[in-house]
Amino acid sequence: xxxxxxxxxxxxxxxxxxxxxxxxxxxxxxxxxxxxxxxxxxxxxxxxxxxxxxxxxxxxxxxxxxxxxxxxxxxxxxxxxxxxxxxxxxxxxxxxxxxxxxxxxxxxxxxxxxxxxxxxxxxxxxxxxxxxxxxxxxxxxxxxxxxxxxxxxxxxxxxxxxxxxxxxxxxxxxxxxxxxxxxxxxxxxxxxxxxxxxxxxxxxxxxxxxxxxxxxxxxxxxxxxxxxxxxxxxxxxxxxxxxxxxxxxxxxxxxxxxxxxxxxxxxxxxxxxxxxxxxxxxxxxxxxxxxxxxx
Amino acid sequence: xxxxxxxxxxxxxxxxxxxxxxxxxxxxxxxxxxxxxxxxxxxxxxxxxxxxxxxxxxxxxxxxxxxxxxxxxxxxxxxxxxxxxxxxxxxxxxxxxxxxxxxxxxxxxxxxxxxxxxxxxxxxxxxxxxxxxxxxxxxxxxxxxxxxxxxxxxxxxxxxxxxxxxxxxxxxxxxxxxxxxxxxxxxxxxxxxxxxxxxxxxxxxxxxxxxxxxxxxxxxxxxxxxxxxxxxxxxxxxxxxxxxxxxxxxxxxxxxxxxxxxxxxxxxxxxxxxxxxxxxxxxxxxxxxxx
Numbered sequence: 001x002x003x004x005x006x007x008x009x010x011x012x013x014x015x016x017x018x019x020x021x022x023x024x025x026x027x028x029x030x031x032x033x034x035x036x037x038x039x040x041x042x043x044x045x046x047x048x049x050x051x052x053x054x055x056x057x058x059x060x061x062x063x064x065x066x067x068x069x070x071x072x073x074x075x076x077x078x079x080x081x082x083x084x085x086x087x088x089x090x091x092x093x094x095x096x097x098x099x100x101x102x103x104x105x106x107x108x109x110x111x112x113x114x115x116x117x118x119x120x121x122x123x124x125x126x127x128x129x130x131x132x133x134x135x136x137x138x139x140x141x142x143x144x145x146x147x148x149x150x151x152x153x154x155x156x157x158x159x160x161x162x163x164x165x166x167x168x169x170x171x172x173x174x175x176x177x178x179x180x181x182x183x184x185x186x187x188x189x190x191x192x193x194x195x196x197x198x199x200x201x202x203x204x205x206x207x208x209x210x211x212x213x214x215x216x217x218x219x220x221x222x223x224x225x226x227x228x229x230x231x232x233x234x235x236x237x238x239x240x241x242x243x244x245x246x247x248x249x250x251x252x253x254x255x256x257x258x259x260x261x262x263x264x265x266x267x268x269x270x271x272x273x274x275x276x277x278x279x280x281x282x283x284x285x286x287x288x289x290x291x292x293x294x295x
Numbered sequence: 296x297x298x299x300x301x302x303x304x305x306x307x308x309x310x311x312x313x314x315x316x317x318x319x320x321x322x323x324x325x326x327x328x329x330x331x332x333x334x335x336x337x338x339x340x341x342x343x344x345x346x347x348x349x350x351x352x353x354x355x356x357x358x359x360x361x362x363x364x365x366x367x368x369x370x371x372x373x374x375x376x377x378x379x380x381x382x383x384x385x386x387x388x389x390x391x392x393x394x395x396x397x398x399x400x401x402x403x404x405x406x407x408x409x410x411x412x413x414x415x416x417x418x419x420x421x422x423x424x425x426x427x428x429x430x431x432x433x434x435x436x437x438x439x440x441x442x443x444x445x446x447x448x449x450x451x452x453x454x455x456x457x458x459x460x461x462x463x464x465x466x467x468x469x470x471x472x473x474x475x476x477x478x479x480x481x482x483x484x485x486x487x488x489x490x491x492x493x494x495x496x497x498x499x500x501x502x503x504x505x506x507x508x509x510x511x512x513x514x515x516x517x518x519x520x521x522x523x524x525x526x527x528x529x530x531x532x533x534x535x536x537x538x539x540x541x542x543x544x545x546x547x548x549x550x551x552x553x554x555x556x557x558x559x560x561x562x563x564x565x566x567x568x569x570x571x572x573x574x575x576x577x578x579x580x581x582x583x584x585x586x
Binding site: 008009012013014016017018020021024031077080081083085091093094095096097098100101102103104105106108109110111112113115117118120123128129130131169176225228229231232235236250253254257258263266267269270271273274277278281 | 318321322324325328329332333334335336338339342350351353354355356357397423425426427428429430431432433434435436437438440454456457459514517518520521524525536537539540542543550553554557558560561564565568569572575576
C-alpha cells in the first residue's frame with residue numbers, strides 16, 4: 001500500500017522505458033515512418049560509426065586525466081583540511097562552493113575564462129592582469145610568461161584539457177567525502193603506529209591509505225560513472241567542437257536522439273553506455289579485494 | 296595527514312619551531328588554493344559590473360570604476376528572466392514536495408512494513424540507480440510526446456511524485472531503520488494506523504534527513520539542464536538554466552551581461568547553500584559512506 005506510488009512510478013518511468021528502450025535498440029524509428037525491426041543492425045552500425053569511435057576516445061581521454069587528477073586533488077585538499085587547526089571549516093566551505101554552483105552559470109563563466117583573446121587565463125599567461133606585478137615581486141617570481149597562449153576551447157588540441165582543468169574546480173564534492181572518511185579513522189591507530197616508530201610517510205602509507213580505501217573506492221566508482229556521463233559542459237561550452245574534439249559519448253547520443261530523431265540508434269548507444277559502465281564497475285569490484293580493506 | 300592529533304606538548308624549541316613552520320606552511324598553501332578557487336568568482340563579479348566597452352580592455356581593473364549595476368537590469372530584461380524564474384520555481388518547489396513526500400512514503404514502506412517480495416523489490420529500486428538516465432530518456436520522451444506534454448512543465452514535475460528517485464528512497468530508508476521499534480509499538484498500542492505512525496512517529500523524527508532530501512532535490516532541479524532542454528521549446532516555458540543557455544546563443548559576446556545573468560541565477564543557490572550548509576555536509580557524508 002505504501003509502495004504503491006513507487007510501483008506506479010517504477011512501472012511508468014523506469015521499468016516500462018527500460019524494456020521499451022531495449023526493444024527500440026533493435027528497431028529503426030524516426031517518429032515519422034512506422035517502427036521497423038532491424039535486428040542487431042544498430043549495434044553493427046555503431047562499430048563502424050567513426051563518430052561513435054571518436055566520442056568514445058574523447059570520453060576515455062577525459063576520464064584518463066580527470067579521474068586521477070580529480071581524485072588526487074580531492075584527497076590532498078582533504079588531507080590538508082583534516083588537521084586540527086583554526087578556520088578549517090571556512091576553508092572547507094570555500095573549496096566546496098564550486099561544486100554547489102556547478103551548472104550552466106559556471107559553464108558560461110568558464111567559457112569566458114577560456115576566451116583566447118580576453119579571457120582571464122590567457123591574460124594571466126600574458127601577464128595582463130592587474131596586480132600581477134605585485135604577485136610577481138612578492139613570491140611568485142617565476143610565473144611563466146607566455147606570449148602566445150593556447151586557444152583553449154577554440155583549439156581542437158586544447159579544448160579537452162580546458163574541460164579537464166574546469167573539472168578540477170569541482171574537487172570539493174570528493175574532498176568532503178574523503179574528509180568524512182579521514183575523520184572516521186580511529187586516533188589509536190596513529191598512536192600505535194607512532195609507538196612502532198613509524199614516520200609521517202609510513203603512517204600515511206600503512207594507516208591512512210588502507211583505512212581510507214573504502215572511501216577511495218566509492219569515489220573512484222562515482223568518478224567513473226560521472227565522467228562517462230559528461231553532457232552539459234560540452235553541450236553549453238563547445239557543442240562538441242572544435243572538429244569534434246569534445247564530442248563526448250552522451251553528447252553524441254543526445255544529438256542522435258533529439259536532433260536527428262534516430263531513436264533506435266540512440267537507444268542502442270544508450271545500452272552500449274550501460275554495458276560499458278557496468279563492465280567498468282564490475283571490474284573495479286573484482287579488483288577491489290586486492291586493495292580495499294573493510295574493517 | 297592528521298599527524299597533529301598525536302603530538303604531545305613539548306618544550307623542545309626545535310620541535311616547536313618545526314611545528315610552527317609546518318602550520319604556517321599549511322596555511323600558506325590553503326590560502327593560495329582558496330585564491331585559485333575563488334578567483335573565477337571574483338572575475339565573474341568584476342566582469343558583471345564593468346562598462347560594456349571596457350570588458351575587452353587590456354589590464355582591465357579588478358574593481359570596475361564606475362560599477363555598472365545597470366548591467367544586471369539589462370541582462371535580466373533582454374530575455375524574460377522573470378518567466379524563467381517563475382518556471383524554475385514552479386518545477387523546483389513541486390519536485391521538492393513530490394520527492395520528499397513520495398520518497399519518504401516508499402522508504403517507510405521498505406523499512407517498516409513487511410510484505411512478500413519486499414527485498415526483491417528493494418533491490419530493483421537500487422538497481423535503477425545504476426542505470427544511466429540516457430537509457431530511459433528516449434522512451435520517456437516518446438511517452439510524453441504521445442501524452443502531448445511537450446512544451447509544458449508536466450514532464451519535469453509529474454515523475455517526482457512517483458517514487459521520488461531511488462537515491463532518496465535509499466537515503467530515507469537508512470534513516471528510518473534507525474528509529475527504535477519501541478516507539479512504533481507504543482504508537483500501535485495507542486491505536487495508530489501505519490499511516491499514523493508514518494505521520495506522527497517517522498516524519499517528525501527524521502526532519503534532518505528530510506531536509507537533506509529537500510535540499511538535494513532543490514539543487515538537482517534548479518541546476519537541471521537536460522530535462523528542460525528536452526521537454527521545453529518556447530521561450531515562455533524555459534527555465535533559468537535553459538534561459539542562460541539561450542543567452543549565450545543570442546548575446547554570447549556580451550560577457551558583462553552574460554556574467555550578470557549567471558550571477559543572478561547563482562545567488563539563490565548560494566543563499567540556500569550558506570543557510571543550510573549543515574544538511575549539505577550531512578547528505579554528502581550519508582551518501583558517501585553508506586552508498
